Amino acid sequence: MFSLYDTMSSSEVALPSVDEKKTIGMYVCGPTVYQRAHIGNARPYIVFAWMKNWLISQGYDVNFVHNITDINDKIYEHTPEGVLSTQHAIDMAKFYNADIASLGLPMPDAMPTVTDTMSQIITFIEQIIAAGHGYVAGEDVYFDVASSADYGKLSGTVDHETLGDGDAAHKKDPRDFALWKSAKPGEDTHWDSPWGKGRPGWHIECSAMAHSELGEAFEIHGGGNDLTFPHHENEVAQSTSVGYAFAKIWAHSGMLTLGGEKMSKSLGNIDPIHAAVERWGAETLLLMFLNSHWHSPVEYSQKTLQAAESRLNTLLEANATVKETEPPADEWAALETVLNKNFNTAEALALLHEWVNKGYKELAAKLLAMFGLGRVASPPQPPADVAAVAQQRLQAKADKDYEQADALRAQVEAAGWLLRDEVDGQVIIPTVQALR
RNA sequence: GCGCGGAUGCCCGAGUGGCCCAAGGGAUGCGCCUGCAAAGCGUAACAGCCGCGGGUUCAAAUCCCGCUCCGCGCUCCA
Structure with missing residues (x-):
């Protein structure tokens, strides 16, 4: 019986057995594609890709959904002059796909984008309004937090005084968050909706993509623990407001820290995935994460x-x-x-x-x-030139020309291979370098 | 300030009531081995009690209370 630490209940929650439910739905929040993703962003993907592999070996089928947030304020801000924000998002999403593919784990089964989920998002907002949990204010739509009895249950964030940005004049409650934002001057993307031209809020995107791919209820919702509040809290509020059961387990992975602080784009203490893979290799990075619990921070x-x-x-x-x-x-x-x-x-x-x-x-x-x-189990064979030098070293050794033998061994080592004299002969062993 | 998660050897890091005088890895000393190495084997050192102080229990790293420190969140964030 597989169990995971669940943020909602602050305890380990078991998955249904394979007999009870064979297919496991797993939604993992992906990046907002405004610049190249860093290695900290990759952790949730890595953890849940491993988990998918494991659950399959346990007899489950797993539907691993990992979204791409391709509409967001950040994207407008980071789009270079003369480039359409949609194009910039597409470019960065391509990089993200290539980056995670380079880690050598299975790709998600689905990678939905906000753009492609727009009609479901609009329908979802209409449902929330119809259920009495959302309201229209001008050309914006907000979620009515006061109408949600369990709000704060996931994150334990209940301090009404300190929540909310307060500067949105037409909110009923400072905690209310946007479901739909009207188009602003200078924004080059907007969609038609019953409330006018605009775009969805960040939180509704994930709820809609999750339900669109996995239905009203699914087993695991993952993401970095920095998303617990407000993002996931708001997702819960939206989805349960229309009667959906939503996720059975909320699994929040720990942060990757650099200098003791969270690696984050806004702090600027980042190492992009592609740079990290180039410098250290995928295997080393995976082993680094493997060494600690998925729930703990890693320096x-x-x-x-x-x-x-x-x-x-x-x-x-x-x-x-x-x-x-x-x-x-x-x-x-x-x-x-x-x-x-x-x-x-x-x-x-x-x-x-x-x-x-x-x-x-x-x-x-x-x-x-x-x-x-x-x-690691099936490393590459040594290239012909390395094998040839190894052979020469063996000859030099037989000739008792040890100086030459040591030089040749050093040459092989420089290429990323170790030479060792075992009782039954010389063996060539790959090192990290040979995997590059 | 509030919420959540942490604090284990030189370092990373498992372990949530007895099998723990605490897994695994990294970094170390010595010996055997080797042309020299590496690995291996042997051996040494390696947390005298698992942040600090109390408590519960026949029994605690593991449960309870208080404290200190660290990380994350409190509407940009994986």
Whole structure:
């Protein structure tokens, strides 16, 4: 039985068994595409892509939906002069797709955009108004927070005094948030609606995309924990206001920090995904995240990354040299225990080391593949020139020309391969560098 | 200030009542091995009690109370 820490109930909540419900709906908030995404943005995607893989191995079918917010104030602000904001959003969304694809995990089953969900969004707003939970003010539409009895239940944010931006004169309550915003001068995108030309508010977009893809109720709603309030709180208010059950589990992943502070575009302490992958490689980044619980923060530092890189080398070496052994029959069950209980990847990683060290190759390969680390189990073969130098080194060694042998070994190492003299001969072992 | 989540070895990081004198990894010392290495093996060091102070219990890193510190949120945010 798989369970996850759920923000709504502040406790671990179990998924229905495969017999009760085979298909799991999973919605994970994606980025607003106004500039290139950073490695912190990638964490929710990574965590839930792993989770999808795991649930499939447990017999479920998983529908992993990861949206692209392609309409937002930020996009207007960041669109270069002379470019349409829609084009800028398309460009950045393409980058995001390429960025997450480079991590080596399965792509989401659906990546809806706001633009493509516009008619459902408008219908949804009409439903909310009809249900008595939304109101029109001029050409804007707001959600009536006071009408929502459970507002604040998800985030525990109940302090009415401090909430709300207050500067929107026609709000009934400062906590009310926009469902539809009328078009402003200078904005190059707007859509027709019963309330005039405009665009949807941020929160309604996600509710609408989630329901449009996954129906009224689904199992897991994920996202970074910085979205708990107001974004997810507002999503809950919108969706439950029309009678939808919405998400069974609210899973909020921890922040990636840099210098002890959240990595964020507005703080500017960011490292873009593409730069991080280029510098460290996907495997090292994945191992860094794998080492800590999905719910905890992770510090993105030279030290953290280097430790992950060393770990990767250790796994590559062990995989290349340890002899295969038959594991105990119920060994896989140990993994199920740790992963099914709140998806404890750090424990799974400990188990992975054990398996690799003991030579349980098949099990290790299966686990590695699930975490997007398949190349650790099946690394590339050394290129012909490297193999040739390795061969020459063997000859030099046989000739007792050790100076030459050491030089050749250094040459191979510079190319990203280790040469080791085992009892049954020289072996060539890949390092992190060989995976690039 | 309020809400939520944390505080475990030199470092990262599991562990939520007894199997914990605390997993796994990273970084270390010595020996064997090796042409020299690396890995491996052996060995050493490695948290004297798991932020601090109380309490509950036959039993606590794990539960309760108070405190300190850190992160996130309080309508830009993964």
